[in-house]
């Protein structure tokens with residue numbers, strides 16, 4: 001499946017895997033997305049390929065280590081390398097939605113008062129161990 005940023009300058013492909021989506025409701029993810037939560041997935045690097053624009057990305061890091069990579073032209077959050085062997089990918093960039101659903105909700109206890117979770121995904125108060133989140 002193909003993913004791209006708002007201006008379509010950054011393009012990538014995810015293949016050979018069905019992504020398991022998670023949504024993080026923490027205050028930092030709210031800021032980064034300007035929304036209720038960050039919907040994303042983590043997959044092995046070998047299931048990911050850049051198609052275009054990966055030299056048009058800027059990284060911002062909080063002192064805490066929280067990192068966000070974004071397209072220099074349009075500001076969309078874009079994939080970044082996660083723990084050497086994996087890629088973190090914002091789900092909203094996928095050009096087809098397929099039949100994916102949210103498997104896990106993170107930091108549910110710190111969600112905004114106007115954030116209502118209405119699917120059957122597993123809910124965690126904080127952040128569970130990464131193997132619960134990573135795909136497959």
Ligand SMILES: [Zn+2]
Nearest residue numbers: 005007071074
């Ligand atoms: Zn862009």
Ligand SMILES: [Zn+2]
Nearest residue numbers: 024025026029
């Ligand atoms: Zn978060």
